[in-house]
Amino acid sequence: MTSSQTIISRPPRIRLFRGPLALKDAVFVVVLWASGVLAIGAMAGVLIVLAIGSAPALTEAGLGAFVADGDWYPTAGEYGLVAMVAATLAVSAGALAVAGPLGILCAVYIRYYAGDVAGAAFRVVLMTLAAIPSVVYGLWGMTVLVPHIAAWQPPGTSLLAGVIVLSIMVLPTVAVLAEAGLRQLPASLYLGSLALGCARHAAIKRIVLSSAKGAVAAACMLGLARALGETMAVLMVVGNAVAMPDSPFASVRTLPANIALEMAYAIDVHRSALFVSGLFLMAMVGLLLVLRRCWGGADAPQS
Amino acid sequence: MSARKTVIAAFSLALTFAGLGVSHTQEEVRIVVTGSSTIAPLMMDIAQRYEAAHPGVQVDVQTGGSSRGLSDVRRKLADIGMVSRALGADENDVAATRIAWDGVALIVHAQNPLERLSDDQVRAIYTGQATRWEAFGSWDGPITVVSKAEGRSTLGIFLDYLDLDIRDIRAHTIIGDNEQAVKVVAGNPRAVGYISIGAAEYHASAMTPIRAIALGAVAPTSANVANGSYPVRRELNLVTYPDPAAPVEAFLRFASGQQVHDLISDHYFSPASD
Known part of the structure; x- marks a missing residue:
């Protein structure tokens, strides 16, 4: 952190008296500054809108009504969000449990086992997977996956369907980011351990992956963040009945799905209660970022 | 670089003319209609026909549910609210114009041989x-x-007809609109749902593997909804404040008149005939 600050602050001081360059530099600094302010402003704006929108429900029902172990019948004055928080966590964690290891394996394959051509082709495939709109995954889940699960364990729309669809969506995120992390390691680490007589798999397991722990953790965290916020694809396959996720075949509802499902038709306190759902979701993602600070380390690559 | 400038110049010129064109039609009247997503597709067709016959009038149709339509009219955010149910006794501050009827029926997968279910079932x-x-x-x-x-x-x-409370319902899948319900039931031979009869007839005619089952004893067809023999039907209403402005009133007369009955039938609703 300290080193990057000195890099940013040095150039203007040096170039201040060099004519046109100084002007360009000044413009550049202003643009940078403005985009920084814009990003922070957008973030603050979202928080303010959420807070204002939540205020009526929080004053009428109180925060307790949302965290208490109640049901969600907003038009009848019951606002329990616990089941939906649990379902959101279960779907996302399940997706990460599947996509995390697979994604890391994909990254290792691209970096150390695939040749140049195969590796590049595989990366293109992953990038394409990442670029497919989530509603397409949802449509696939709804028309192909859910009927298959329904034939085996009705009703089909379930936690399991959500985990499978989300895993496929999160996999490319984790794989591409983890691969980027592996690429930033000095080549000497891997080559050096091979030269010392390590087997390939041992070099990767013991040396490479443990050195890239921060980057891999960051990749998983970003994948998890994507899973937490995913709305449409999940909405289309999990069934959306508000219940604790007590079985992989049970119908559950996640927080983002709750907002998308009811917002268009909600008025007054019901609408405000949906803003509280948004606030809860923000809190969960915020908590995740804090955890990532603690585990991943500050110098883990971001992209 | 010069090519890009030409494009920008041409574009701004076009925009200028477009702006001129808009400002030349004197006193554009804008009617805002919001509310029920059941009525909205029909209302868009009605609005289109009305705009074609009345240049200078623009009808904006936005969806957001019946409750939203009602509250938008009360807060003067909309001129007309679309409400796909009868107005309650505490809602007599607004005036309703009934334009059509819609029925609610159960749907099951086409493979399900069941002919009918009693209300208790x-x-x-x-x-x-x-x-x-x-x-x-x-x-x-x-x-x-x-x-x-x-x-x-x-x-x-649905709850009113069966005399149930929302808290009594034990559903496996909760969906937003008719389309989603149709997709879920079409993909699961053991599912049962309930949707607008209009939507059910449309999908049955489009070879979607679903079948409508009556709530009550009368066959769920839009004809039976029209003649009033089907018990689970709802009014499709347009809601305004009493004594609306002249252009709004003219549009209301148009939307509840004979000249839109073909559009109502196209959407598988039944024209209100009273």
């Missing part, structure tokens, strides 16, 4: 007391219960 299914099709005869397997998200007027009508 439907109640048992939706409250979780009956969980397998064997209880009703010729079909087997566990029942997948499809219901609608809170705030939708179809849910309200």
